[in-house]
Amino acid sequence: MLSIVSPSAVRAVTTSSFQKIPSSPSSFLWRTFHASSSAHRKHFAIGGTPRRVRFNLAPEQQQQQQRSSLAGGGSHHYGQRKYPTYLYVGGGVVAIGGIGMYFHYQNFAPMTHRRRWIASSPEFEKEIGDENYQQLLQQYAGNILPKHHPATMAIEKIGGRIFQAAGEFAREYNLDYFDTKNVTFTVVDTDQANAFVLPGNHVFFLSGMFKYAQTEDEIGGILGHEMAHNLARHQGEKISTNAVVGILARLTLFLDPTGGYLLLFLPATQLLASLPNSRNQETEADNIGMYLAAKACYDPEALGRVFKRMDEAGSDGSDKNLALKPPEFLSTHPSDDTRIKNMQKWLPRDNKIFHQDEGERCRSLRRQIEVGNKIFQAATNISGPDGLPQRHGWM
Numbered sequence: 496m497l498s499i500v501s502p503s504a505v506r507a508v509t510t511s512s513f514q515k516i517p518s519s520p521s522s523f524l525w526r527t528f529h530a531s532s533s534a535h536r537k538h539f540a541i542g543g544t545p546r547r548v549r550f551n552l553a554p555e556q557q558q559q560q561q562r563s564s565l566a567g568g569g570s571h572h573y574g575q576r577k578y579p580t581y582l583y584v585g586g587g588v589v590a591i592g593g594i595g596m597y598f599h600y601q602n603f604a605p606m607t608h609r610r611r612w613i614a615s616s617p618e619f620e621k622e623i624g625d626e627n628y629q630q631l632l633q634q635y636a637g638n639i640l641p642k643h644h645p646a647t648m649a650i651e652k653i654g655g656r657i658f659q660a661a662g663e664f665a666r667e668y669n670l671d672y673f674d675t676k677n678v679t680f681t682v683v684d685t686d687q688a689n690a691f692v693l694p695g696n697h698v699f700f701l702s703g704m705f706k707y708a709q710t711e712d713e714i715g716g717i718l719g720h721e722m723a724h725n726l727a728r729h730q731g732e733k734i735s736t737n738a739v740v741g742i743l744a745r746l747t748l749f750l751d752p753t754g755g756y757l758l759l760f761l762p763a764t765q766l767l768a769s770l771p772n773s774r775n776q777e778t779e780a781d782n783i784g785m786y787l788a789a790k791a792c793y794d795p796e797a798l799g800r801v802f803k804r805m806d807e808a809g810s811d812g813s814d815k816n817l818a819l820k821p822p823e824f825l826s827t828h829p830s831d832d833t834r835i836k837n838m839q840k841w842l843p844r845d846n847k848i849f850h851q852d853e854g855e856r857c858r859s860l861r862r863q864i865e866v867g868n869k870i871f872q873a874a875t876n877i878s879g880p881d882g883l884p885q886r887h888g889w890m
């Protein structure tokens with residue numbers, strides 16, 4: 496797919512595109528005002544004495560000027576701003592082009608058929624994902640568990656089964672962009688409970704998550720959710736939205752260099768575009784993720800149990816990280832209640848896959864998973880005073 500977004504454009508959006516915006520709008524306004532009043536003094540006060548200046552104005556213009564000064568002078572700058580005709584024509588062309596582009600780049604998410612907009616290419620998303628992956632490896636250096644560590648081996652085993660199910664999903668929905676061969680699993684030793692995925696199939700699992708995900712089935716639910724983000728190219732949606740928001744933000748500054756429009760524009764896009772998009776994507780990742788887990792012979796009900804535990808620990812304050820700042824995995828913009836209710840709705844579909852052929856399809860794998868569940872529980876069941884494992888036995 497043709498890409499309209501260049502890597503530098505997106506990096507600019509995510510890092511420096513707003514640096515030219517004054518850090519404090521009020522200080523910017525103050526500087527503007529200060530500069531104009533200095534100029535005013537230069538023109539109208541020579542040798543410290545204000546000098547009266549006469550202009551040749553028509554009588555109605557003089558009346559207008561008087562009304563304006565009585566009304567408080569400076570404010571007319573905002574009320575009577577007139578833009579040149581070429582701006583209106585240019586704005587029209589941009590608007591028509593924008594509508595055309597919207598329809599050209601809109602498509603539908605797999606399985607849920609949600610209408611969405613992606614202008615980036617899968618190759619470009621992978622490029623960004625690979626770059627972030629290298630940065631994170633450096634950031635977490637020293638805390639990354641080695642390949643032969645039991646926790647890494649468990650995540651790779653479960654992740655491998657989920658990845659295989661994701662490959663089947665990609666073939667089922669003709670998702671040519673999904674790389675069915677390459678995947679990485681990185682386990683980071685930290686108290687933080689989180690998991691996330693980058694384009695290019697780079698999955699990160701933060702070991703604090705073992706507090707809440709205590710069986711292979713539950714880990715399968717989490718990794719299914721993460722893999723679903725990539726199957727549905729959610730990062731591509733975010734990159735595309737950010738690029739458009741960056742362009743429009745610059746346009747508002749062009750129309751109103753004081754940054755007034757921008758102050759309205761940024762919260763409005765958050766409220767009307769970014770947050771609802773994020774909620775939809777999380778719901779979609781739960782939906783596809785449960786389906787993947789069931790396909791990989793993991794209990795589709797397990798993900799709901801993880802949410803319940805995390806929700807309880809966040810609301811009763813026993814995990815301060817969760818109470819203060821929900822991680823990406825728990826970015827519950829749909830509330831946990833809604834999330835669990837949604838899962839109940841999808842459960843009959845996923846149970847059918849889980850118990851396919853009267854359980855025959857998963858029978859031998861289930862035996863292995865049951866053994867894995869016991870090993871997991873033994874490793875994670877070191878209860879602290881709150882009833883949750885303080886530190887899992889692998890560490």
Ligand SMILES: [Zn+2]
Nearest residue numbers: 777780823824
């Ligand atoms: Zn997510």
